[in-house]
Amino acid sequence: MDSFVTPDRVMSVLAAEERAWSDIGVVQVLGLVAGILFLVLAIRAMFGGGKR
Numbered sequence: 001m002d003s004f005v006t007p008d009r010v011m012s013v014l015a016a017e018e019r020a021w022s023d024i025g026v027v028q029v030l031g032l033v034a035g036i037l038f039l040v041l042a043i044r045a046m047f048g049g050g051k052r
Contacts, residue, residue, distance in 0.1 A: 021027055043049075 022031075
């Protein structure tokens with residue numbers, strides 16, 4: 001009976017974990033959208049954009 005944990009499986013899991021979360025395209029796009037949103041909100045707050 002073979003062991004479920006083999007060196008090849010361990011190395012493939014470790015290699016998969018080396019990818020940084022910030023390298024994922026969806027995360028970069030979400031960060032860009034959030035950054036632009038916060039920048040616009042900060043500029044509006046600085047110049048009194050919330051006044052009526």
